[in-house]
Amino acid sequence: MYLNLNRNLADPDGFYEYLVNSQRHMNNEEANRMNARLVLILCNQVGDMDTLKAAIDMASDPKKAM
Amino acid sequence: MFQTYQYPEFDYQQSEEQSAGQVARHPVVVIGAGPIGLTAALDFAQRGIPTVVLDDNNTVSIGSRAVCYAKRPLEIWDRLGCADRMIEKGVEWQIGKVFFKDDLAYTFDLLPEDGHKVPAFINLQQYYLEEYMIDACKTSNLIDLRWKHKLINLTQEGDVVTLTVETPDGVFQMEADWVLACDGANSDTRKMVGAGFSGQFFQDRFLIADIIMKANFPTERWFWFDPPFHRGQSALLHKQCDDVWRLDFQLGWESDPEEEKKPEKIIPRVKAMLGDDVEFELEWASVYQFACRRIDKFRYGRVLFAGDAAHQVSPFGARGANTGVQDIDNLAWKLKLVMDGDAPESLIDSYHEERAFAADDNLLNSTRSTDFITPKNEASRRFRDAVLDLAEVTEFAKPLVNSGRLSAPTPYQDSSLNTADESSFGCKVAPGTCCTDAPVEVKGKDGWFLNQIGEGFTLLVFGDEDASDISVGNVSARVLRVGDDIEDASGTLAERYDGQPGTVYLIRPDQHVAARWRYFNDNKVEAALKTAIGGA
């Protein structure tokens, strides 16, 4: 597998709205915890360690990773 | 403040009915001479309806509100004969840039397709737009524009609406078969019929300033998130005509609107944005709070609502006036058919059906943009900033950046006036969408497809297929044959409509597709025409 950074969301605005609305009534701590859970769930979905490493590097410093 | 524009003052004239003290009955009275009321007057008059317009003021929109006008409203104004001046005066643009902090995060190009009469977008101050439409109204003897006429009460009984109107000469009453309320976001008419108007208010304030400067910034839409010159907030720069530039500064909810409007407060903000050495004059400034709201029903008996009176959107995406003009496009032909008894009154209900659907689409897009620009809480700001960080370096995050989704027509794909396809077509137009323009030749001269349709119903026929005009009662659909009435030398029309020989389109007077087939069948066309006029 490789890290797909191309457009892959069919409805970007709809996705973003759903994501942000899910935290609309959360305080900062609650939202942080949810984000952590979401990261873990999505990592499990991806599965492949090389892809995950590339994604983690990308997220920790986007400019350096490119 | 310095001014590039001289506000016209229109003369108040006492009407005959007021001076005679005799109540007159009018086919339609439009409340409000803003962009939507004026468009309504022009469209009604073009369809042969004598129209009275009442406005409580006697000039055009003060200060600049709307700036960007999209292709579809320009096509509608072109049908109404007033787009040329707008396009000539307006500034065309197609590039937008989005900056985050110090960097360019994202560039978009509207990439207008060739072979359309009107441009994808123009920028023009709202006062010019209104002035040009008022000039056009003056050339019609069916339009009676009445300045300094304020609607103060309205009642309905049976099919008569009684209006109480205040002028400098006092209060008088008039009657109307139909009333179209285009009296803006704070619509008095809406309150008079007791309509609901609900949605979302955004807890934020924006400084909107128009400045005059001779600078060679490109004619592009520049939007900043959290720029160094305006930390933690957003800002926008866009060119209008006469060297006037529109600036927006997000101020935050805690800001004091009265303080922020003062030139001594604005000038340093502008200097921080443009640099100390740029010379400019402040033309106009105001502080807004934005909302996204919709009326519950576009029709209350014989009173109809359009424009901001029916739906208010935040300006990100330039959807306010743009969508209001399309309300009128949708309504005018329906009202004419119903007034003439050629279609059932229920056709008017399809106005609510189609335009409330479009309003919801506009509200959804405007709300999403405003939510992105004005994050609700720490959590949404974090996602917003993450998107912007990633948009600089990855493709996937770019479509998530939302500094406004620019106005585009909403297809009425599920409208009760449509007849579903029975064959497949390989093109973007479909039942419920507005027609796409294309270059055509008419009687040996270069012309445009959209200029050939829109008076009544059209049957667009490709190839030699036998076809004839079809009528339902007094309503006819007239054949427009490609290769005879119009020539499609470039093949663009055939391509945009997948016009294989035999293809037939039934097109509504508002240039929307009602039905289409791969062959001509008079019974089918008749049934579709009946459906398109509300099932006569």
Ligand SMILES: Cc1cc2nc3c(=O)[nH]c(=O)nc-3n(C[C@H](O)[C@H](O)[C@H](O)COP(=O)(O)OP(=O)(O)OC[C@H]3O[C@@H](n4cnc5c(N)ncnc54)[C@H](O)[C@@H]3O)c2cc1C
């Ligand atoms: C900062 C800003 C930027 C914007 N940018 C854009 C943009 O780029 N593109 C876009 O499409 N839209 C934009 N808009 C929205 C646009 O300005 C409005 O959608 C548009 O003016 C609505 O037109 P209207 O005719 O419905 O109402 P209005 O323009 O509000 O006109 C209503 C008219 O009714 C009259 N009236 C009110 N009450 C009465 C009464 N009781 N009796 C008689 N007359 C009455 C008023 O005097 C007025 O003339 C922007 C708005 C703002 C504030």
